[in-house]
Amino acid sequence: MVLKEACIENTTNLAKVIATGANRVELCDNLAEGGTSVSYGVANYVVQVCHEQNVSVMAMVRPRKGNFSYTKEEIAIMREDILMYKKIAVDGVVFGCITDAGLLDKPAINELIKVAKGVEVTFHMAFDELIETEKLPAIDWLAEQGVTRILTHGGDGAKLPEETFINWRKYIDYAADRIIILPGGGIKSHNIKWILKETGAAEIHGTDLFG
Numbered sequence: 363m364v365l366k367e368a369c370i371e372n373t374t375n376l377a378k379v380i381a382t383g384a385n386r387v388e389l390c391d392n393l394a395e396g397g398t399s400v401s402y403g404v405a406n407y408v409v410q411v412c413h414e415q416n417v418s419v420m421a422m423v424r425p426r427k428g429n430f431s432y433t434k435e436e437i438a439i440m441r442e443d444i445l446m447y448k449k450i451a452v453d454g455v456v457f458g459c460i461t462d463a464g465l466l467d468k469p470a471i472n473e474l475i476k477v478a479k480g481v482e483v484t485f486h487m488a489f490d491e492l493i494e495t496e497k498l499p500a501i502d503w504l505a506e507q508g509v510t511r512i513l514t515h516g517g518d519g520a521k522l523p524e525e526t527f528i529n530w531r532k533y534i535d536y537a538a539d540r541i542i543i544l545p546g547g548g549i550k551s552h553n554i555k556w557i558l559k560e561t562g563a564a565e566i567h568g569t570d571l572f573g
Contacts, residue, residue, distance in 0.1 A: 364558055364563070364564060364565065364566055365385045365386060365564065365565040365566070366383055366384055366385050366386070366565075366566055367384065367385070367386040367387065367388055367420070367544065367546075367565060367566065367567040367568075368384035368386075368387050368388070368568065368569070369387070369388045369390055369393070369397075369546075369567060369568065369569045370387050370388070370389060370390070370408075370569075371389075371390065371391050371392070371393055371400075372391070372400070372404050373404065373407060373408060373411075376408060376411060376412075380411075380412070380415055380417055384417060385417060385418070386417060386418040386419070386420060386453075387408065387412060387417060387418075387419055387420070388419075388420045388421075388422065388456060388484075388567065389404065389405055389408055389419060389420070389421045389422060389452075390422040390456070391404070391422070392427065393569070395427035396424075396427055396428075397422050397424060397486075398422065398424045398425065398426060398427060399421070399422055399423055399424055399425060399443050400421065400422065402446055402450070405419075405421055405446075405447060405450055405452065406450045409450050409451055409452055413451070418453040418454070419452050419453050419454075420452065420453060420454045420455065420456050420482065420484055421443075421447045421452045421454070421455050421456065422455075422456045422457070422486070423440050423443050423444055423447070423455050423456060423457040423474070424440075424457065424486075425439045425440060425443070429460075429462075429491075430458050430459055430460045430488035430491060431459075431460060431461055431462050431467070432459055432467070432470060437459075437470050437473060437474070440457060440474055441473070441474065441477045444457075444474060444477045444478050445477060447481075448478070448480065448481060452481060453481060453482060454478075454481045454482030454483060454484060454510065455474075455478050455481060455482075455483060455484070456483075456484040456485075456486050456513065457474055457483070457484075457485070457486060458471075458485050458486040458487065458488025458489060459471050459474070459488065460488050460491055460492060463493075464491060464492050464493035464496060465492065465493070465496055466492065466496065466500050466503060466504075468503070471485075471504075471507070472507065475507055475508065475509070482510040482511075483508070483509045483510055484509070484510060484511045484512070484513050484544065485504050485509050485511070485512045485513070486513045487513055487514060487515055487519070487546070487547070489512050489513070489514045490514055490515045490516075490517065490518075490519065497533075498536055500512075501533060501536055501537055501540075501541060501543075504541060505537065505540040505541035509541060510541070510542060511541060511542035511543070511544045511565065512533070512537075512541060512542070512543055512544065513544045513546050513567055514529075514530070514533065514543065514544070514545065514546065514547075515546060515547035515548075516528075516529035516530045516533070516545060516547070517529050519547060521548075522548050523545075523547070523548045523549055523553055523557055524553075526547070526548075527545075527557055527560050527561055530543065530545045530557075530560075530561040530563065531560065531561045531562065534561055534562055534563060535562075542564065542565055543563065544563070544565045544566070544567050545557060545561060545563050545566055545567065546566075546567030546568060547568075548568075549566060549567065549568040550568065550570050551570060554566060554568070
């Protein structure tokens with residue numbers, strides 16, 4: 363069975379996505395800005411509601427909009443957000459750190475992975491900002507660090523799934539069950555079946571998966 367992850371900003375669509383088949387939700391505020399961390403209150407409420415209905419919760423850890431190259435101060439903030447989320451029993455956290463040169467920021471990632479110990483880690487669409495030659499080695503390295511999954515648009519965020527699905531397929535084949543590749547971006551109720559067929563994805567992510 364394919365696992366469906368619904369991306370929500372707050373509690374507004376929570377009941378709907380659960381009722382229409384979400385197995386997991388990603389809490390991600392300010393979607394118009396690419397997504398940032400949600401508040402304690404929102405996260406706590408959503409975790410309680412979801413866990414009562416056997417739906418898991420992943421929480422975005424991102425202190426601001428913009429790029430994914432973070433200062434030491436921002437990494438410290440992200441550490442505190444992860445600790446807060448763990449206290450309210452989220453099932454996992456979602457983050458991504460890269461350098462200005464488009465490479466993985468391995469020290470920052472490792473620091474956050476250590477703090478997140480005990481919950482799942484999703485490396486988010488910062489993956490798509492890596493230079494092309496870094497992407498397959500990044501899959502290797504993230505898998506070796508115990509990261510659970512990589513959320514990826516499959517390429518340029520402005521492109522449609524019909525243009526990027528071939529990359530999803532490539533990443534999934536390359537990962538070979540060492541790490542989950544989670545397709546996301548432009549996936550809707552009208553194209554989800556086609557995408558699943560073409561990519562072989564075991565999990566799928568979107569804001570409008572269920573119509």
